[in-house]
Structures are given as structure tokens and as C-alpha cells.
Amino acid sequence: MENSHVMVIPYPAHGHVIPLMELSSCLLKHGFQITFVNMEFNHQSVMDILALKEDVGDGIHLVSVPDGLGSEEERKQPGKISRAILQTMPGKVEELIEDINGSERRINCVIADQSIGWALEIAEKHGIKRAAFCPAAAALLVLGFSIPKLIADGVIDQDGTPVKSQTIKLSPDMPPMNTKNFVWACIGNIDAQRNIFELMIRNNESIKLTDWLLCNSSYELEPAAFAMAPNIKPIGPFLAPQNSKPDDSDSSYLKWLNQQAPQSVIYVAFGSFTIFDAAQLQELALGLELTSRPxxxxxxxxxxxxxxxxxxxRIAGRGQMVDWANQQKILSHPSIACFISHCGWNSTIEGLSNGVPFLCWPYFADQFFNQSYICEYWGVGLGLERDGRGIIRRDEIRNKVEQVVGIDKYKTTSMALKEILMNSIRETGGSNKNMKDFVEWLND
Structure with missing residues (x-):
């Protein structure tokens, strides 16, 4: 079927949007029409992401649906956004599908973020082919699929609350995870925990409605996870574009990077959800100062x-503080020595794809398990330890920077893993083969 029309529906958060936008760009090159659905509150940021992609032009049709939120302040509150996604978005998306299907541009397939299973249910109701996409590690899906066994084994109760804090492995070959860091259990708010836990159970059922369950990973990164759930098909890594921000010049920090010695610069970035209090921010600043490194x-x-x-x-000349940076462009720069990261999956994939060692500073959700992959499984980084008050101290930052930069094995292992990861998307790679098979299915 030529020019099949694919509707792509991400969870409206930056880390979920980017890989689905990259998948959309890939499908566009195969001749598909793409309608990319956003909510009002994140529509402009998605337009900014699309503007970075010079090879797309007008090929991806962006559509926003009302979010039911009032003030700009409400649009910054994750709890209210989550409620809007569940209460407002499904009805509006179904109306959109009905409107489009009343035209000559009927939708042939819906690709939805696996965390919004209702979109897959709507697609099934309308007789549309369905695929789910996981923007996180395959291990996150495996954890969700393991919920019934975790309850049966007494690891968690019916609400998802860990019976006790303990370290477990989902399989002998997977990295350890602490039960207190289960993705639904590290939110802090018991109501939010229950809501996320119930949503994961519902999404497990919705995923059963799909023909394809795609993941932004590779077989080589997570062999044990894919062995546990062979229905998950990796098609990654998907990386953010290296173009410049459309309304801002990045030339100043890139010129500065060009003046630095190879593998000398510490790159520090924590994503959009990490929040520091003043004490922690000051310790981080002083820790960076103590390293005496750019x-x-x-x-x-x-x-x-x-x-x-x-x-x-004091740090003028050797320190650059910026409110936005093209992360993919920075991580690919030869001057970068290490990446102090919150360990979100997109950042993890981008660091791995550029052979950059990590210092891990996870904040919530899947970031703690990603740290286990980085430090204990792949061996490409170190964790930063908190003191008795929960603060990562300046001396800890300086000492860990010196270890990860000063010990050759971290860079050597990072570069070896980069090559393995890049092979997965080359002609004979597993991710490339899965992508070809998926495109063939879309064209049937």
C-alpha cells in the first residue's frame, strides 16, 4: 500500500516525543504520511524539535488536541498533566481519528507510546492496525510484565508497594534493582504511586492488542531483557538531531568547546524534571570548581x-553555564571527557552512542535502573553517592570525576560499546532488520 497514513501519538513529555519524532522521520523517508499528535501545552516545544530536522520539511503533519488545562501554571504541574492525558486526550484523539477517516487520508496504522494504552484501544475500536513504542529500556517493559509474579512472590502488595526494601533481579543475567526504586514506587506520593501502578497494569493489557511492540534499544544492550520478552523488537538507537536551536545560536559554547583539549570537558545535564534545592545546587557548583577541569x-x-x-x-573562562544546549552535538564533540547525567533513557542512549563515560545522578522513575545498566552491567560509569542528608557533596563529585576520567577502562569500554551499538543500525544489524520488517508490515 503506497503512501500509507500513520498516526503517531507520544506521551506528551520531551523524553517520549524525541524518539517517536525520529521514528516518524524514518517512516517519512519510506514514503509514509505522518500525523503527529500533541497536546496544547507541549505543541510549541514539539514544533521546535521538528524545526531542527532539516530533512523533514512539511512531511510530518503536527496536530494538537485540547488539554483541558487552564493557566500556564497548570501546564507545568505533572500531576495535572497526567490527569488531562487520561481525562481529556482520549476523547479528543478519537474525534481526530473520526474526522481524518471521514476524508481521503484514512489512517492505516496508529503508533502509540506504550504508556498511553488507551490510544491502542481506540485504534482497535476503529479497526486500525496498531503498534506500541517504548521510549525507555526494554527492561522497563519486562518489569511491567513481571508485576503478577512480583505480587505472587510477595515482593510487592496489590497496590505495588514493596513489602520491604530489597535488591532483586528479574532474571539471573539482568542488573539488580532495588524495590524502593521500582518506577512506580519512587514517586514519593502514595496516590501517584497507585495511579502509575494501575496504569502500568492497564497498559500491559493494551499492549496485547498490538501487532508490534517496538523499543528504542538494541539486542546487544539488553540481551537478557529481550530473552525474557521476545515480542519486544528493538529498532534503536534513535538519536536527537544535531541541528541548532531555531531561535538561538549555539555558536558561543561550540566555539568554546573547540578551544578545549580532547577529552577534557565535563558535560552536566539533568533533563527537564530534575529539581535541585539551593544546597544541592551549591554543592554541585563547588564540586565542579574543585575538579579544576573545564x-x-x-x-x-x-x-x-x-x-x-x-x-x-572564579570559574570564568573554564566553565560555561547555558540554559539550553544541543546535547547530541555536545556529546559527539571530541573535547567531552564525561557526562554527569540523570540517566534518563534518551541521555543514556546518546552518551553510549558517542562513547562517553557517565557519572550517574538518577532522580526518579527508570533512571535508577538505567544507572545499574551503566555502572554494573555495561561498566561505562560510576554512581555518585549521597551523604546522610541525601546530598551529593562537592568532594564526592570531584573524586568521582577524577576516577571516571583518570581510569582508562571507562573510556575504552565506552568506545567499544559505541561500536557495538552503532552496528545494530547498520545494514546487517538486528535493529535495522526489525525496522525493515516493520516497514514491510506497514505496507501490507
């Missing part, structure tokens, strides 16, 4: 007044 730190502009007194003057 660094580039992506930090929210509203935190500019929270730096230690005299910090900006």
Missing part, C-alpha cells in the same frame, strides 16, 4: 541567583 553545565535560567558567592567569577 565544564559545560545546562542549568535553568531561574537558578542563576543560586550559585555560591563569587563562583561565576
Amino acid at each position: 565544564f559545560i553545565w545546562v542549568v535553568q535560567s531561574d537558578m542563576n541567583n543560586a550559585y555560591p558567592e563569587g563562583f561565576q567569577e
Whole structure:
């Protein structure tokens, strides 16, 4: 079927949107029409992401649906966004599908983020082919699929609450995970925990409605996870574009990077959800200062007044604080020595794909398990340890930077894993083969 029309529905968060936008770009090159669905509150940010992609042009049709949110302040609150996704988005998406299917551009397939299973249910109701996409590690899906066994084994109760804090393995060959860091259990709010847990159980059922369950990973990264759930098909890595931000020049920090010695710069970035109090931000700043190494730190502009007194003057010339940076472009730069990261899956994939060692600073959700992969399974980084008050101290930051940069094995292992990961998307790679098979299925 030529020019099949594919509707792509991400969970409306930055880390979920980027890989699905990359998948959409790939499908566009195979001749598919793409309708990419956003909610009002994140529509502009998705338009900005699309503007970075010079090879796409007008080929991806962006559509926003009402989110039911009022003020801009509400649009910044994850809890209210989550409620809007469940209460408002399904009905609006179904109306959109009905409107499109009333035209000559009927939808042939819906590709939905696996965390919004209702979209797959709507597609089934309308007789549309369905595929689910996981923007996180395959291990996250395996954890969700393991919920009934975790309950039966007494690891968690019926609400998902860990019976006790303990370290377990989902299989002998998978990295360990602490039960207190289960993706639904590390939110802090018991109501939010229950909601996420119930949603994961529902999504497990919705996934059964799909013909394809895709994942932004590779067989080589997670062999044990794919062995446990062979229905998951990796098609990654998908990487964010290296183009510049459309309304801002990145030339200043890139020129600065070009002046630094190879493998000398610390790159620091924590994603959009990580929140630091003033004490932790000051320890991080002083830790970077203690390293005596050049660094580039992506930090929210509203935190500019929270730096230690005299910090900006003391690090002038060797420290760059920016409120936005093209992460893929930075990580691919030869001057980068290590990546201090929250260990979100997109950042993890981007660091691995560029052969950059990690210092791990996980915040919530799947980030703790990603740290286990990085430190204990792949051996490409170290974790940063908190003190008795839950603070990562300046000396810990300095010491771990010196270890991960000073010990050759971290860079050597990172570069070897980069080559393995890149092979997966080359002509004979497993991810490339899965992608070809998926495109063939879409064309049937």
C-alpha cells in the first residue's frame, strides 16, 4: 500500500516525543504520511524539535488536541498533566481519528507510546492496525510484565508497594534493582504511586492488542531483557538531531568547546524534571570548581541567583553555564571527557552512542535502573553517592570525576560499546532488520 497514513501519538513529555519524532522521520523517508499528535501545552516545544530536522520539511503533519488545562501554571504541574492525558486526550484523539477517516487520508496504522494504552484501544475500536513504542529500556517493559509474579512472590502488595526494601533481579543475567526504586514506587506520593501502578497494569493489557511492540534499544544492550520478552523488537538507537536551536545560536559554547583539549570537558545535564534545592545546587557548583577541569553545565535560567558567592567569577573562562544546549552535538564533540547525567533513557542512549563515560545522578522513575545498566552491567560509569542528608557533596563529585576520567577502562569500554551499538543500525544489524520488517508490515 503506497503512501500509507500513520498516526503517531507520544506521551506528551520531551523524553517520549524525541524518539517517536525520529521514528516518524524514518517512516517519512519510506514514503509514509505522518500525523503527529500533541497536546496544547507541549505543541510549541514539539514544533521546535521538528524545526531542527532539516530533512523533514512539511512531511510530518503536527496536530494538537485540547488539554483541558487552564493557566500556564497548570501546564507545568505533572500531576495535572497526567490527569488531562487520561481525562481529556482520549476523547479528543478519537474525534481526530473520526474526522481524518471521514476524508481521503484514512489512517492505516496508529503508533502509540506504550504508556498511553488507551490510544491502542481506540485504534482497535476503529479497526486500525496498531503498534506500541517504548521510549525507555526494554527492561522497563519486562518489569511491567513481571508485576503478577512480583505480587505472587510477595515482593510487592496489590497496590505495588514493596513489602520491604530489597535488591532483586528479574532474571539471573539482568542488573539488580532495588524495590524502593521500582518506577512506580519512587514517586514519593502514595496516590501517584497507585495511579502509575494501575496504569502500568492497564497498559500491559493494551499492549496485547498490538501487532508490534517496538523499543528504542538494541539486542546487544539488553540481551537478557529481550530473552525474557521476545515480542519486544528493538529498532534503536534513535538519536536527537544535531541541528541548532531555531531561535538561538549555539555558536558561543561550540566555539568554546573547540578551544578545549580532547577529552577534557565535563558535560552536566539533568533533563527537564530534575529539581535541585539551593544546597544541592551549591554543592554541585563547588564540586565542579574543585575538579579544576573545564565544564559545560545546562542549568535553568531561574537558578542563576543560586550559585555560591563569587563562583561565576572564579570559574570564568573554564566553565560555561547555558540554559539550553544541543546535547547530541555536545556529546559527539571530541573535547567531552564525561557526562554527569540523570540517566534518563534518551541521555543514556546518546552518551553510549558517542562513547562517553557517565557519572550517574538518577532522580526518579527508570533512571535508577538505567544507572545499574551503566555502572554494573555495561561498566561505562560510576554512581555518585549521597551523604546522610541525601546530598551529593562537592568532594564526592570531584573524586568521582577524577576516577571516571583518570581510569582508562571507562573510556575504552565506552568506545567499544559505541561500536557495538552503532552496528545494530547498520545494514546487517538486528535493529535495522526489525525496522525493515516493520516497514514491510506497514505496507501490507
